[in-house]
Amino acid sequence: MLGYLMMNRKSDEEELRELAGDFREALRHSVYLVRRLDAEGELSAAQLSTLKMLLDGGVRVGEIARNLGVRVPSATEQIIKLERAGLARREPDPDDSRAVRVVLTPAGRDAVDSANARRNAVMAGILSSLSEQDRQALAAALPVIGQINASLQD
Amino acid sequence: MLGYLMMNRKSDEEELRELAGDFREALRHSVYLVRRLDAEGELSAAQLSTLKMLLDGGVRVGEIARNLGVRVPSATEQIIKLERAGLARREPDPDDSRAVRVVLTPAGRDAVDSANARRNAVMAGILSSLSEQDRQALAAALPVIGQINASLQD
DNA sequence: TGTTCATCATTAGGTAACCTAACATTTAGG
DNA sequence: CCTAAATGTTAGGTTACCTAATGATGAACA
Structure with missing residues (x-):
């Protein structure tokens, strides 16, 4: 025993x-x-990830970095590129003058929507060959994977 | 209706x-x-991926590239690094003198084993917090994800 | 049998996304 | 106050990818 x-x-x-x-x-x-899923003249995966965080309002650079899982300078670099492309703007944080709030421009919002839609369409095409059973198995695992990822946020 | x-x-x-x-x-x-999962003085993810393909015998550069999902020059680059590190060797292909067969050295085999074991241990630690049900859901989805990935091999 | 075209790998040169270290600025705590 | 911590930016470097050009060998065929 x-x-x-x-x-x-x-x-x-x-x-x-x-x-x-x-x-x-x-x-x-x-x-x-x-x-x-990447496409020629479109947002890169890193840029799209960065922009997606801004959909619900301004976010500080440090928080963007933490959410992206990269160091602050890497986030700054992406943000500068987005700013140069007219997709985001940096504003002083009203509560803390050390900090910077990054906000989405209307063009940025459009860019997120279209890049997101295109990438989802491509992925949906790939997934369309799965059986109903396989789709269910995949769908059931996604929350688990999400939980794993969330647990790593520290 | x-x-x-x-x-x-x-x-x-x-x-x-x-x-x-x-x-x-x-x-x-x-x-x-x-x-x-990356560690300081260890094999990079790209290098480990490359070495893993060699476990069952010599593989041609083009096939390595295809299996890795990268272009041939990128594979060559990794192979050269592995060769310099004494983990792999390039030999002329006996059947086709244009081609090159990449083979694992004993040191390379050891490196794969230990890097693999360490990474799996870290991952196992992360997964250990999952419930039995969650683990089953994850396990059930992995073949599906594998199938998706395989269908992209072209 | 030679010429031509395709295939295999390497080299050269460039880019994107990350990193650490050093800095300036502002906040917060003795 | 004055020092310590926190926030971003700048500078400089690394890694892993890419395309284009090149050399060498194999294969097809007139």
Whole structure:
């Protein structure tokens, strides 16, 4: 009985390790999937990610960086590019003069909408070959993946 | 009845579009998860991916590129780095003198094993907080994601 | 059998997105 | 006050991708 418990515990670890490996493998390949969604004259994935955070109002640079999972200078760099493209604006934060609030311009909002729509359409095309069962399996896993990602936000 | 069918079809498209958006969002965040697995003096993700393909024997440069989802020059670049690090070797292909077969050195095999083990351990740690149900949902989706990725291989 | 066209890999040169370290500015706490 | 912490920006570097051009070999065919 003790032997059984020990075996069982070990088997759980084994399973977890295997799941980890498979998940890593899936994510590795998915990088190329994401890359496939890029288009020539459009927003880059990094720029789109940055702009999407601004949809609900101004966001400080540090918070953008934290949400993007990058360092502050990397966020600044993206923001400068967006500003030069007329898609975002930097404004002084009224509450803290050290800080900067980044806000979306109308052109920025349009750019998010269209880039988002195009990328979703391409992805939907890719997913359209899945069976109903497969779609359900994928849909069921997305909240779990989201939870994993959220737990890493620190 | 016709109305019902039309509504139903449209709802399907809607659902697919929504699934596509959610999947994109999950993958976007997962980039940071993958980045989190990187370690200081270890193989980079690109290098590890490249080496992993060689585990079962010599592979040609073009095939490595195709499997990695990158162009041939990018693969060559990685291979040269691995060669300089003593982890892989380039040999002339006996069947086709234009081609090059890339093979793993013993050191390369060790490097794959240890990098792989470390990364899997970190990932397993992250996944260990999931409920059994969540793990099953994730495990069920991985083959689907694998299928999506495989369908993109061209 | 030679010429031509395709294929395989490398080299050269450029870009995008990240990083750390050093800085200026402003806030907050003894 | 005056020092310490926090916020962004600038400067300089790295990595991993890309396209275009090149050299070398193989394959097709007149």
